[in-house]
Amino acid sequence: MEFVETLLPGVGVRYELTTRAGQPVGIVVRREGSVELVFYDRRDPDQAREVLQLEPDEVAAVAEVLGAPRVTQRFADLSREVPGLESSRVTVPAGSA
Template identity: 55%
Template structure:
């Protein structure tokens, strides 16, 4: 799919594409952090119809909803393309010294070179978690790195 990026001076960026059924739509990413979803009627492509607006927080929720099912698939593709790179899942078990602590406190990336790119908590996926993200028993961490690095993250979480 081709996505066209258009700079809107003083406003932000507009991303445009045509859907599989032929609808021409756009997403305006405004400088202030909110988003507008627009459609271009067939009769006049210069006429823009705003479909709906999302705050930055609402857009983040939509990103997580739409991105969650594909995160593991994309990482699997990436690890096939880059020799030596692996993906793994590491559970925060009950009794882990990091149950109830933050991701940053693990110092996992510094200690192992592996990156924790998502936290799966039940049905929720927290993509690109910040160091301040709290960890709970039962969380599954999606880890990208060497196999040795992933094993290192497992050891850190086990204590």
């Protein structure tokens, strides 16, 4: 999937993509951390069909849900590629730097 990145001066950055199903989508990442997911009309890609606004805490939650499986899968792939690579849990005490 290819993203087209456009700087929006004073606003943030817009990323545009088209899904395999042909749905044009825009992701506007605003400077203050909020995000707008824009679903464009397939027949008129300049017309927003639906806009979903996410606040910074919602963005973080969605990113965690979408990102965690990718990190886990990548580690599993590395574990198979690198003989002897293991993981273990490390507890970091509160207040340590």
